[in-house]
Every structure is written in structure tokens, then in C-alpha cells.
Amino acid sequence: MARTHKKKKKQLIQGGVLLIGLVIVVVAGIFIGYRSYQEKVHSQNAEVTALEEEANTLFSDTEKEDIKQGLTFSEIGVLRQKMKKQQIDKLLSENAARYYKVEEQIDQAESMLELRQKVSGLQEGEVVKDHVKDADIQNMRKAIHAFKEKKIFYHYEEERLNDLSEQIQQRENAVRTVGNLFEQGKVRGDVTLSHEKEAEDAVRKVSSNTVRADLEQSLEQVRKKIKSQHKFVALTFDDGPGAESSLRILNALEKYQAKATFFMLGNNAKRMPETARKIAEAGHEIANHSIDHPNLAHLSKANINQQMARSKEMIEKATGQCPTLFRPPYGNLNSAVKHSAEATGQQLALWSVDTLDWKSRNASSILNEVKKQTRPGAVILMHDIHSSTADALPSVLDYLMDQQYELVTVSELIAIQKADISQPFYGA
Numbered sequence: 001m002a003r004t005h006k007k008k009k010k011q012l013i014q015g016g017v018l019l020i021g022l023v024i025v026v027v028a029g030i031f032i033g034y035r036s037y038q039e040k041v042h043s044q045n046a047e048v049t050a051l052e053e054e055a056n057t058l059f060s061d062t063e064k065e066d067i068k069q070g071l072t073f074s075e076i077g078v079l080r081q082k083m084k085k086q087q088i089d090k091l092l093s094e095n096a097a098r099y100y101k102v103e104e105q106i107d108q109a110e111s112m113l114e115l116r117q118k119v120s121g122l123q124e125g126e127v128v129k130d131h132v133k134d135a136d137i138q139n140m141r142k143a144i145h146a147f148k149e150k151k152i153f154y155h156y157e158e159e160r161l162n163d164l165s166e167q168i169q170q171r172e173n174a175v176r177t178v179g180n181l182f183e184q185g186k187v188r189g190d191v192t193l194s195h196e197k198e199a200e201d202a203v204r205k206v207s208s209n210t211v212r213a214d215l216e217q218s219l220e221q222v223r224k225k226i227k228s229q230h231k232f233v234a235l236t237f238d239d240g241p242g243a244e245s246s247l248r249i250l251n252a253l254e255k256y257q258a259k260a261t262f263f264m265l266g267n268n269a270k271r272m273p274e275t276a277r278k279i280a281e282a283g284h285e286i287a288n289h290s291i292d293h294p295n296l297a298h299l300s301k302a303n304i305n306q307q308m309a310r311s312k313e314m315i316e317k318a319t320g321q322c323p324t325l326f327r328p329p330y331g332n333l334n335s336a337v338k339h340s341a342e343a344t345g346q347q348l349a350l351w352s353v354d355t356l357d358w359k360s361r362n363a364s365s366i367l368n369e370v371k372k373q374t375r376p377g378a379v380i381l382m383h384d385i386h387s388s389t390a391d392a393l394p395s396v397l398d399y400l401m402d403q404q405y406e407l408v409t410v411s412e413l414i415a416i417q418k419a420d421i422s423q424p425f426y427g428a
């Protein structure tokens, strides 16, 4: 009896231990499961919060302000309709950019709204929904990434459009500036060289070849008209800069508001860079006359090239202006000189009136030569290294003004003369 009692008691204890063990296992299991569930919820929650933050950063504050402050939604609607009706390159430049910006903002605002709704769809209050799958979060991540790429695309498109707008503006500007030179289809009577130059600058900024060609044709008419109505002449000073005489010549030119062309020697420009720079800064044309005045026809090809290329660099270094014209010393040239001019990007420029100032060294005979030889389109040769030339210049300028000549640089004269190819330039 005692034995069976004892056995029963033992069984009971064993059963109890088993039960307790089972309970511990179950409780531990529930606890572990709960912990991992919580961890999963936490990590999903963190991911969704990160997504939400990321979605919020896609809109910069200024863009939000643009939509809020700049335009009402009905205005946006009206603009959108216009945008659809009109082709972008027919819009005025400012409007094109504005319409485009609005269109882009509407698209972005819509995409943003959709994204935000989707992100909040993953949540219930502050906590991630029970049934949210990792795939949902992955999809949202993809959507945000795609949206970011779209924004980059828009940014690129916007830049392209800004370029287009700028071109439209340049085009309008050029058309207007050239148009101002005409009156009822005819070139205006009071058009001057500076008007023509302004228009030419405006036309140069137009990148469309057809538009530019069209405007250039109109400018050609203007140039012909200017040429037929005005008398132009170019004063040129060779062999300088010279110290005192060049400065006196500069003063006289300034007094008469006249522009001239200085054919400098590379060595002199290097020796007197301050004078050289003063001449350039006064708005005169800087041109090239070799390094040290040799007779090029007696030099080898290599030496000719040296005299034309190296001097160009020396003169540019001293004046800050890159010469595009070259005058061979003594006017002597051969095929090697012509070849070298082409290779170094310089146009050969001679003269039509020799004042013989280097020979006479006399102010009144210089003036007499000018009076005797000068015709419209003349290129007058003088030397700014002689003080007698500086003495003569005021009377020369008085005479030319009196004869109603307009003084231009050699490059300007070339441009004017190009308007009529039947009259070649006094060049090489």
C-alpha cells in the first residue's frame, strides 16, 4: 500500500515537473515570438519613417513656396491650357520658362501627393500596419527612387529650356536691332557705323544659321548704304610705339574723338609696354608690323614666320589685344609672307596714301600729301616715332573733319568695303 502510494506520489511529481517544463517552454516560445515580431515591426516602422522623410525632402522649400505664393491652382490650370496649345519655341522667352516651370511643378506636386499617400497607406497612426509586407516597402523605395530620377530629368530639361529661352531672346533682340536700321523697308538715312556695329554684335549671338543668314543679308544692305553715304578713312601709325611722339598722337586723336590703327613692332611693344597698353586702352586697333622691321623678301621661310608669329605674341602680351592685321615692312611681300599670314591668322594690310613723313619730317608737307592723295576709303600711312608727325596730326585731323571724313580703324574699313566687292581693299 505504502509502495503504491509512494509510486503514485512519484508519478504526480514527475507529471508536475513535466507540466511546469511545458509551461516554461510555451511561455518562452511566446516571449521569443513576441520579441521577434516586435523587432520586425520596429524595423519596418523605421523604414517607413525613413521613406516618409525621404519623400519629404524631394520637395525643396522654395519649390513649395513657388506653388503656394506664385500662382493659384486656377491660374495653373489656365497656364497649362496655354502650354498645351502653344508650341514652346513660339512662346515668348519669359513665358516659355514660366509655363514650363509651372507644368513641371504640377507634375511634381501630383507625384508627391501620390507618394505621400502611398507612404501613409503603409501606416496606421504611428505604427506600421499588421499586413504590411517587406515587398510593399521595397516598392515604395523603388517609387521614390524613380521620382528622384524624374526630378533630375526635369532639371536637365529646364536647363535646356533656359538655353532655348535665351536664344529666343537673342533672336528677338537681333531682329529688333536690325529692324531699327530700316524704315518702311528702306535703310534709314541717319544710320551710322556704330548702329551697324551694334546690330552686327546682336546678330552674332544668334545661333540659328538661317535666322542669322537672313539678318546678315539685311546688314549687308545697311553696310552698302552707309558706305555710299559716308566717307571713311583710316589713319595708320607704324614702327611704334615711340615714347613721347606716340603719347602726343594719342592725345590729338582723343581730342578729335578719332580712332586709328597702330602697326607696332614687337621689340618696341616689349620695350614700351605702358605706352603700348595706353594705345590699346584708348580703343585704337592694335596691329602687327614684325619684330624689328626687316625686309621680309630677303628672309628664309622660317625667319619670315618667326617675324610674323613671335611679334604677334609680343604685341598681344604688351597690349592685351591680339593683332589680326599684319603690315610687312616697306610693303614688301612674297608668297612666303602670304602663306605665313594665313598660317598665323593675320590679314595683310598695306596703305593707299603715303604721307612720306619718314622722309620730309615736316608738318606742312605731311598735310600737303594728305590733301593731295586722300580719297574715300583711303588708308593713310604715318609713323608715330617722329615728333614732326605728332606736330602735323592736329592739322591733318582738322582737314579730314572739314572734308567730312569719318575716321575708322583698318578692320572697320575692311568690313565696310566688304559690302562692295567690286572695290577691293587696299591690302595685299
Ligand code: ZN
Binding pocket: 238, 239, 289, 293, 329, 330
Ligand atoms: Zn615700317
